[in-house]
Amino acid sequence: MTTSAEEVKPMGAETEQFIPSTINILTYNVFGLKFIAGYRRERLSEIGRRLAAHSPVPEIVALQECWTQEDYQSIHHQTKHILPFAKFYYSGIFGGGLAILSKWPIIESSMFRYPLNGRPTAFWRGDWYVGKGVACAKIRYGSAVQDVVEVFCTHLHAPYESEPHDSYICHRTAQAWEIAKLMTGAAERGHLVLGLGDFNMLPLSFAHRLIEGHAPVRDAWRILHPDSSIGTSTHPEEKKRKRVVPTAAFNITENGAASDNVLNTFRWPKSRQKRLFKGESITVDDSTPDPNAKRLDYIFVGEERHLRVAKSTRWEVRSVNVAMTERHPTLGCSLSDHFAVEATISRSSSNGTFVRGDETSQNSPEIPFYDSVLAMISTYIVRERWQRKSRLAHFLLSVFVSIACLVAVWWSPRNFASFILMLVSTLNLSAGVIDGLIGGLFVGSELRALKEFQWEIFNAKGLAEAGNLNDP
Template structure:
């Protein structure tokens, strides 16, 4: 194919939530322009970049102008009333693109949160990097529903995020079956090894690139129950960046500082730094890169994870603030030929597979280690830092032999081949958990539908009563007529809104829940026996409108 460069040996990936909400995000234009500049001068040069919360075309074009020489191809994705905030930049041509809207994505009643109004979904791009039929990368960029209720057991949005991970897994699985290299990138608003995370990695032939290289990394912030159960010390800020990949909510990011701390930075003010051993109990991973291997048999090899790190940690050169309220996640995939026999390939970090210096050393870019200012509590934690109460990087870390074996390129390819012949599956209990979530959320939405429908009919009765009252209001009591008309108008308006919600949104959401439940129940029955019979896919509540063909 004309216009394509030589086949790449490596593919450099970047995903970043830009925090570019119009009218809401502070210093938006300046920060996103600097994001574009930093992408343009990054080393190694990125080949594919996935952006989230890039809400305006103004900011998108600003980034495109900065990166046009290294990332000449790009797509800004449109969705719903306010847009999905997703964009993909590429070194190679984009042959196709689509925007998949999530069937379950927030509620219009939560207008102050906005997830429903931006039409969150999955931005898709088919990118060709070579002339062969298999020289294709299918990129899926997403920003899932935010966990406003903190992931608590009664989190009503957990069902939404679970359904969104299910949709992502279906798309990834289909792309992998076409023999293409599959990438899922974005802000998934989930912690590692959560149900949502396991849906992606178990139902699609992809790996979380960070856990490939750091299988013992954290499962959430220190206070989260699953992380507390591991009984590990609270990590330092540096440990969280290099070992746990915590690109969110850490002390290095100025937008997580208190207001008094933020006042210390700004134009003309000296840089504010904090030691790397600052305790970081809140840092966590929300941003991910999931990668497949491509068709190992057709290509004679596959794509393996060579490098993964947290990036874009530099400050704005004039404003002194972080470029976003998230840091980027960066990864390098390397093509490795697969041999069934013969000597094992060299380990990552050896002379023939040297990892970039910035993977093994502390970043030195301006502002990279400019976290929160030193606090009075610093002196009280010094002894804890030295006696092992906090996890921190050692001068000469010695990884275990098991870890080295897992990170060999050959082992990665062998793992993909093994999973293709015997794919990972979720345990039966996981399917039961999902079905329980669906049942609970369905009951909630049915109650909401009933209540709002009753409100609509009640508003009609109140309006009729007010109009009758106006008719019988004595002369000279005009203020009474005015009050009655005002009450009837406002009541009818509110009732009509609730009536439309009941008729349109809640019925539509309940149908999406039926589809989701049928898919989960069918997948469970196919794996563990039986298969779903016609008319049984909707469960106990499918009723007369079940899968009967009408």
């Protein structure tokens, strides 16, 4: 399927202009971790080939975990004939892993780094080091001034525990708030808005409700599948719905679960993966129960927030699907540890199914929701203040211990004892200095970012209260 187009002849124009009547969108976490992800080059090269031959032909593609220029160039080279315009985004120490490819020209781009993004002490997790943020691109798909789509590609902080016990929930909520603000700004400029990526959140979770409540966008999957699951079958909220454990096929076609699906070979036990990579043919029937699959990858779509004048055409979500579920033709493994999510939106003369211009479609967060966010921030601020004090105290203690070790060297009876004292002094002071820098610099920076976030939520709550007071 190729993009259909409307033939438009503006007044006084002699040449014909073509404006797309549909846009095909795809978002994909490609699992391109260098030195960590197995068969990275082979898989991402195959992803490029599959995108080039994909149907419907993708016209805007957002990639996450595409960490290396080599992999990005491989995908871009193979898709140039359908996606000639592309941008690889640079961020953080090891990169942000984000890229956007487009059929139409990218007229402006920027990379917004999240102020709150994990901790440097959790180096084994890596979220802080990769500089997560939002890759922003303005794409002009027509000749008119308003024929612009603003694309926001992101990869939010990973959850390492279940909500509400996730120690990084404050970080992810702050990130959701930041991308919601960016999408709101794009909508207020009168542009079509696309929020794409691995949001690492469940449907109707804290971050999900914040995005849909604060930004004039809607979750494309829930527009067409409003009764889809809101988590794994073992999730407390999903258990309340008293449904049978879904099959792998149902999770793909109805629940949009592109992550942790039993059909994905990277979610199999290590012993089973080894058998697969040794050449053994292993198949999984799509009727297999799939209790752990969930939806982390999203396509959010929206238009103007404060529309007051009716438009002749609006954008609607026509279809949304889980894609790229095939395996590598020779390796036999999945192409990534996620499946892709794709959607087709189309121009319509109706009011639109996701546009939030009129009051009847507003879904702003309620006051208790803002109170919950403020309580979360306050709790986290207390934690970080204690972290700063304890780390600075460790630094001061390490200075005294180091000096004591050096003084003890004077009375050391043997050379090996002096060596041990010197080694202890050096290692102790090094650890103390690092902890002091983290406490004084990083935690201080994080506390300031938290205060900014706190003020913005407090201000939004005040505006919401004022709006409630003014309601008839």
